[in-house]
Amino acid sequence: xxxATLIALLVVMSLALIRAVLGPTIHDRILAxxxxxxxxxxxxxxxxxxxxxxxxxxxxxxxxxxxxVSVIGVLRYxxxxxxxxxxxxxxx
Amino acid sequence: xxDLLLHYASGLLLLLGCFFMLTGAVGVLRFPDFYSRMHxxxxxxxxxxxxxxxxxxxxxxxxxxxxxLALIMLFIFFTSPTASHALARSAQLSDLRLAQVSAEENLDxxxxxxxxxxxxxxxxxxxxxxxxxxx
Numbered sequence: 001x002x003x004a005t006l007i008a009l010l011v012v013m014s015l016a017l018i019r020a021v022l023g024p025t026i027h028d029r030i031l032a033x034x035x036x037x038x039x040x041x042x043x044x045x046x047x048x049x050x051x052x053x054x055x056x057x058x059x060x061x062x063x064x065x066x067x068x069v070s071v072i073g074v075l076r077y078x079x080x081x082x083x084x085x086x087x088x089x090x091x092x
Numbered sequence: 093x094x095d096l097l098l099h100y101a102s103g104l105l106l107l108l109g110c111f112f113m114l115t116g117a118v119g120v121l122r123f124p125d126f127y128s129r130m131h132x133x134x135x136x137x138x139x140x141x142x143x144x145x146x147x148x149x150x151x152x153x154x155x156x157x158x159x160x161l162a163l164i165m166l167f168i169f170f171t172s173p174t175a176s177h178a179l180a181r182s183a184q185l186s187d188l189r190l191a192q193v194s195a196e197e198n199l200d201x202x203x204x205x206x207x208x209x210x211x212x213x214x215x216x217x218x219x220x221x222x223x224x225x226x227x
Contacts, residue, residue, distance in 0.1 A: 001103040002151075005144065008110035015117040019129075027126055027183045034175055035120060035133050038168065039113070042144050045164065049151055057160040064164055068171040072178055079182040 002050045009043045026078055030071065037067030102150035109143030112136045126183060134176035141168045 013036055020032035041064045048056035119132025145165045152158045 001106050001147075005106045005110055005147075008114060012113050012117040015121050019120050025126060025183075027179060027186075028129065031126075031130055031133055031179060032120065034179070035117075035137060038137055038141065038172065041164065041168070042141060045145065045148055045161065048157075049148055054152075054155070054157045054160075057157055057164070061160060061164055061167070064167050064171070068167075068175060071175050075178045075182045079185050 002046060005046050006043070006050060009039055009046065013039050013043070030074055030078075034067070034071045037063070037071070041067065098150050098153075102147040105143050105147035105150065109140045109147060112143065113140040116140065127180070130176065130179060130183075134173070137176075138169065138172045141165065141172065 016032045016036040016039065020029050020036065023029040023032060041060050044056055044060040044063060048054055048060070113136065116132050116136025119136070120129050123129045123132055142165065145161050145168075149158055149161050152161060
């Protein structure tokens with residue numbers, strides 16, 4: 001069952017990557033990348049049980065932290081993009 | 093006996109987790125606009141994570157790995173809805189709207205639908221009340 005979960009995780013991650021490449025807007029891409037990151041955490045956790053290496057769980061924990069912080073950071077960057085554009089247009 | 097039971101329980105949880113995960117991924121790939129895609133991803137993400145990590149916890153037994161898995165699950169429980177909320181807010185603030193429908197039209201339609209359903213419900217409750225008095 002662990003191996004089947006591993007394969008399902010890889011399939012889901014490839015589907016998320018397809019959406020990240022296709023995604024018409026920037027938010028679609030961020031959504032897909034966020035999903036990819038969450039699934040990566042799960043993948044590392046499952047790998048640590050299939051290969052019998054419990055120390056990999058620390059990596060999964062750190063990856064979860066970094067994934068969240070990076071998504072929030074990128075979102076803050078794009079949140080007020082239109083306002084900035086409008087201000088620049090008004091200034092010109 | 094207990095070992096066998098734990099084995100099957102963790103297998104079932106992992107299977108359910110895989111199912112929800114695949115459903116969410118297909119939704120993200122196939123749904124037509126951004127907000128419905130976000131619905132598919134945000135709802136299934138938390139549930140699939142919960143199920144898969146629970147399955148792994150049953151496999152782990154009483155050990156340090158169980159504690160670390162619990163930490164990961166707790167963290168994802170807090171961050172996944174927060175990330176979804178931040179994503180929706182950012183999309184809203186950067187003027188990402190549904191295709192071919194402006195915000196004013198959306199609001200007007202919503203208000204009209206609300207008032208018409210309110211009238212309908214008032215009518216129906218009045219009818220029920222009169223029916224009740226007759227009965």
